[in-house]
Amino acid sequence: MRAQSVKIAATSAAIVLALSGLMYTTLSEGTEYYKHVDEVMVDPEAWYGKKLQLHGFVVDGSIQRRPNSLDYRFEVQSNGKVVRATYNGVVPDTLKDGSEVVIKGELSEAGFSVSPNGVMAKCPSKYEPAGVGALGAAGATGNY
Amino acid sequence: MATLGNLLLLASFVACAYAIAASVAGARRRSRRLVESGIGAFYFITALMTVATGVIVHAFVTNNFAIKYVQRYSDSAQPLVYKMTSYWGGLDGSIMFWVWLLSMFGALAIYMNRERQRELIPYVVATISATCMFFLFLMIVHNNPFSTFLAGPAAEGAGLNPLLQNFYMAIHPPALYIGFVAMTIPFAFGLAALITGHLDDSWLRAVRRWTMVGWIFLSFGLVLGMLWAYEELGWGGYWGWDPVENAGLLPWFTATAFLHSVMVQERRGMLRVWNVTLVILTFFLTIFGTFMTRSGIVQSVHAFGEDRELAFLFTIFMVLILTFSFGLVIYRLPLLRARNELDSWVSREAAFLANNWILLFSAFFVLFATMFPTISESLRGERLTVGPPFFNKWMMPIGLILLVLTGIAPLLAWRKTTLSNLxxxxxxxxxxxxxxxxxxxxxxxxxxxxxxxxxxxxxxxxxxxxxxxxxxxxxxxxxxxxxxxxxxxxxxxxxxxxxxxxxxxxxxxxxxxxxxxxFKKEAQVVMQPGEQITVGHFTVRHDALRVTQDAQKQMITGHLSVFDGDKAIGEMRPAKWFFNRRENEPTTEVAIRRGVGEDLYIVLAGYEAAEQSATYTITVNPLVNxxxxxxxxxxxxxxxxxxxxxxxxxxxxxxxxxxxxxxxxxxxxxMPAPIQAHSAATGGEAGQTFATPVERSPLWKKLEGEIMCTCGCNSPMNDCPMEPNCHGLETQRAKLAKFLEAGMNEDEVLRAFVADYGHQAVLARPIDEGFNRLAWLFPYLLGIGTAIGVGIVATRWSRRGPGQADTANDVMAPEDSALQTRLDDELRDLD
Known part of the structure; x- marks a missing residue:
């Protein structure tokens, strides 16, 4: 009985260790920093090449689209700091002047390059999804 | 009407308190009459909640916009069906719906088991009533669906969010709630078994069946949610690892684990602590899931408002559940000792054990990853997020291992499998x-x-x-x-x-x-009329773009011809609908051509009405059906x-x-849903005006949450349903701007508003001082007071009259032998 409980404890410890190790390594690949535009644009170079999610507001009148293409260019600001973003793909309907957005992608000297399906915009009005635990407002964009 | 509703809620609350007190006292004094009266009280709660439900549905159907909740989630143009489903369209109503369902399920479970599980029933009634009581408390102090406008009824409702005006949205939340609610029943039985110490395996029977009911409804709810996401949201997928989705998945994992490990207990008398734990965890996770998505502790772009008070109330409830139930488990550990030990790793019980570990790990993993942004923020002060790829990376192998076990476990023998057998x-x-x-x-x-x-x-x-x-x-x-x-x-x-x-x-x-x-294929493309594109073996040609209108909305519809190779196989009509008064939140009407092998899934992502050009996302989804x-x-x-x-x-x-x-x-x-873009007579050009929110200072935003709008909507300024055409809001904003320009701080602004208005009613909540603090505390004191009162009454009743106990003894006699034999037979048949 005693030997058995030791065995069980050792096995569980090994499994837990292995899993947490694995989790830690995959986590460092999988994580993205969630920042407000002004936090990042204070020292943009420090963030070059890191996976980022930027939170801010679309600058009024900044959304441009190359005719007959899905190339977009727009500016996102928060607390006075602005970042210029480029994106190719379909944007959500809610991407409008002034709307609150989260953009996923990477920052470089050329600006913020948004990854595919990386634009998420909040509706300007309050959005109250259906009920408790319901799949209320699953994203306007998603990765699959 | 609203007064009646309020009264019903209060009466249910009182009845819950009585049901708890009477049941507990009855069980302790072994008085059949008290127990029966507790059961009666519970049926009464069910009746009250049913009437209350009738009242709110009636209010929705008759457009009673004096009730805030009705005003916010309905309007007079809405089709009748969606007026009724607006009942669970928002938080307040969905809590009420929850209580109603719980009372129905509870009544059913109590009715079905009141003879068979005579020893357990009083505590089952008490547990279910306590859960009801919590949610009723929540409604009465915080989220009352019956609260009305002070300034008389509003002229028109804000309308249910168009995304939710959908067949699946009408039935998906109820399915999920039923799943969540049904999980309360096993918990109640588990708790009752722990309290009474009747931990032989007979309680498992009731629990197993109810868990299965909950489980299938939970699955149904999750699948309906997937269908809704697939058909309504238009990103071509069905599962995005959104916190809200994950919240539904967590109890599903533990319930699945329980349904498997319960067999080990029935057959081999093992894993008894484990099973009780799983029952408790499943219930806890339903509450936790609600808390997680509703209180705003997990932020997602999908804007669940942050609600500190709700978070606080839920936290208290969860802590109570955990301490009480695990306290009982520890207290009863001696009774929960396993009767057997694992003989071999090549046995069915070992395979079930592995399945349990993996399911539990999945639950833990999903919980961890969902909470990761919150955890990282509190630990490192830096918000890190993990996206769907991270979930997929882990859940895919986990899913595959579970699939293997699905095949292996049933083929292994109990105790030990021999090589030749293998x-x-x-x-x-x-x-x-x-x-x-x-x-x-x-x-x-x-x-x-x-x-x-x-x-x-x-x-x-x-x-x-x-x-x-x-x-x-x-x-x-x-x-x-x-x-x-x-x-x-x-x-x-x-x-x-x-x-x-x-x-x-x-x-x-x-x-x-x-x-x-x-094997999904996707293309995003801008097309002029007459242009075409090939995705997989489908060729899609954009013919025209039409703009049409009906009473509720304006519709932009893309007309597409679809070819399989050279053969024309039909037309598809993806569209965007702009509902009146919600012009800046168009809904996407996906066109789907279903097939056994694959779906062709087309979304109208954007358009230029002037040039008749349209942007489409065209996806070929193999095997989804x-x-x-x-x-x-x-x-x-x-x-x-x-x-x-x-x-x-x-x-x-x-x-x-x-x-x-x-x-x-x-x-x-x-399953089949009418997914067709409607085409009516061609209307005029799309002429829309969009309200553009201006960037405002954080203090401004904070204040907007604290000062009421004066248009009669009885909401804080940032939440006024009349926006952007609200007369009250503009004056309030002008005032706010004036005060802020004068350099006032938060407190001063609030005071200035009160002075200006002459009453604290202009504030979303009273200023936190002196008497006001008392007003703030009052509902809590009331709640705690009631709880203590119930406790005292229950203990006093249970102490009184030892003489009566004797007469009650024969009534509460152990189960008769016939029943016992039948139970034994049934247990033997289980496999």
Missing amino acids: VHQFMWPVGIGLATGITLYALGMRVWSAGTAFALCAFVATTIAQEFIRGAHVRRGATGSDIVTSMIGLVSRSRRRYGGYIVHLGIVLMFLGFAGEA WIWFGFAIMTLGTILTLLPETAFALAAAKVPAGAATTSMLVIVLF
């Missing part, structure tokens, strides 16, 4: 699985995950088929009938076992659908397992598998 059982399935894998590889499939999934699906399907065929052969030998008859006989004799296999078959089919995801079909099979299996003996005997005797066909039809009827 060979006998696994020869065919492994062979066919390998053959499938090799064939797929030879055919050029190079996606390892999907390939493995397909091979494993073949393996599991073979194990199931083998079980059916072997069983039928044995039975044919015994009865001498033909193979089909003996198979039906086999299923009807041990429904639990073969129902389980059918559920597994459904899971296999769903995995086929999940694996098909790997197998997910829905697999779920239908799964439901069938569960129904089979749950059917009462008599009903099944009847169905099997008269029309073989008739019941099956009917239930199948019912399920299939749910």
Whole structure:
């Protein structure tokens, strides 16, 4: 009985260790920093090449689209700091002047390059999804 | 009407308190009359909540915009069905809906078990009533669906969010709630068993069946959510690992684990602590899921408002649940000792144990990853997020391992499996699985995950088929009938076992659908009229863009012709609808051409009305429909397992598998949805104005949350449903701007508003000082006071009159022997 409980404890410890190790390594690949535009644009170079999610507001009148293409260019600001973003793909309907957005992608000297399906915009009005635990407002964009 | 509703809620609250007190006292004094009166009180709660539900639905149907909740989630133009489903369209109503469902389920469970589980019933009543009481408390102090506008009724409602005006949205939340709510019943029985110490395995019977009911509804809710996301949101997928979705998944994992490990306890008397723990965890996770998505502790872009007070109330409730139930588990540990030990790792119980670990790990993992942003923020002060790829990376192998176990576990023997037995059982399935894998590889499939999934699906399907065929052969030998008859006989004799296999078959089919995801093709394209594009073997041509209008909305519709190779196979009409008064939140009307092999899925992503050009996202989704079909099979299996003996005997005797066909039809009827872009007469150009929110300072935003809008909507300024055309809001904003320009701080502004208005009613909540603090505390004091009162009454009642206890003794006598024999028989039949 005693030997058995030791065995069980050792096995569980090994499994837990292995899993947490694995989790830690995959986590460092999988994580993205969630920042407000002004936090990042204070020292943009420090963030070059890191996976980022930027939170801010679309600058009024900044959304441009190359005719007959899905190339977009727009500016996102928060607390006075602005970042210029480029994106190719379909944007959500809610991407409008002034709307609150989260953009996923990477920052470089050329600006913020948004990854595919990386634009998420909040509706300007309050959005109250259906009920408790319901799949209320699953994203306007998603990765699959 | 609203007053009546309020009264009903209050009466239910009081009745809950009485039900708890009477049941606990009755159980302790062994007074049948008190216990009966507790049960009666619970039926009364059910009646009250049903009337309350009637009242709110009536208010919705008659457009009673004096009630805030009705005003916010309905309008007079809404179709009748959506007026009724608006009941659960928002938080307040969904809590009420929850209580109503809980009271219905509770009444049903109590009615069905009141004779069989006589010892447990009082505590079951008490536990369910306590849960009801919490939610009623929540409603009364915080989220009252019956609260009205002070300044008289509003002229028109804000309308239910158009995204929710959808067939699946009408039935998806109820399904999920039923799943959540049904999980309360096993918890109540578990708790009752712990309290009374009647921890022999008889309580498991009731618990297992109710968990299964909850489980199938939870699954139904999750699948409906997937369907809704797939058909309504238009991103071509169905599962995005959103916190809200994950919240529904967590209890599903633990409930699934329980349904498996309960068999180990029934057969071998092991894992008893574990099973009780799983029951408690499942219930806890339903509450936690609600808390997680509703209180705003997990932020998602999908804007769940942050609600500190709600978070606080939920935290208290959760801490209470955990301490109380795990305290009881520890107290009862001596009674929960296992009767057997694990003999061998090559046994069914070991396989179930592995399945449990993996399911529990999945729950833990999903919980961790969902909470990760919150955790990282509190630990490192830096918000890190993990996206769907991270979830997929982990959940894919986990899913595959579970799939393997689905095949292996049922073939292993209890206690120990011999080598020859292993060979006998696994020869065919492994062979066919390998053959499938090799064939797929030879055919050029190079996606390892999907390939493995397909091979494993073949393996599991073979194990199931083998079980059916072997069983039928044995039975044919015994009865001498033909193979089909003996198979039906086999299923009807041990429904639990073969129902389980059918559920597994459904899971296999769903995995086929999940694996098909790997071969998805997608194109995003801008097209002028006459242009075309080829995706997979489909060619799609953009013919025209039409703008039309009806009473509720304006519709922009793309007209597309679809060709398979050169052959025209039809037209598709994806659209965007702009509902009146919600012009800046258009809904996406996806056009889907369904097929057994693949779906062609087209979304109108953008348009230029002037040039008639349109942007489309065109997706070919292979095998998705197998997910829905697999779920239908799964439901069938569960129904089979749950059917009462008599009903099944009847169905099997008269029309073989008739019941099956009917239930199948019912399920299939749910599936097809009218997804068609409507085309009406051509209307004018789209002329829209969009309100553009201006960036404001944080202090401004904070204040907008604290100062009421004066238009009569009785909401804070940032929440006024009348925006952007609100007369009250503009004056308030002008005032606010003036005060802020004068350099006032938050407190000063608030005071200035109060002085200006002459009353604190202009504030969203009273200024936190002196008497006001008392007003703030009052509802809490009331709640705590009631709880203490109930406790005192219960203990006093249970102490009084030892003389009466004697007369009650024979009433609460142990179960009679006939019942005991029947139970034993049933337990023996379980497999």
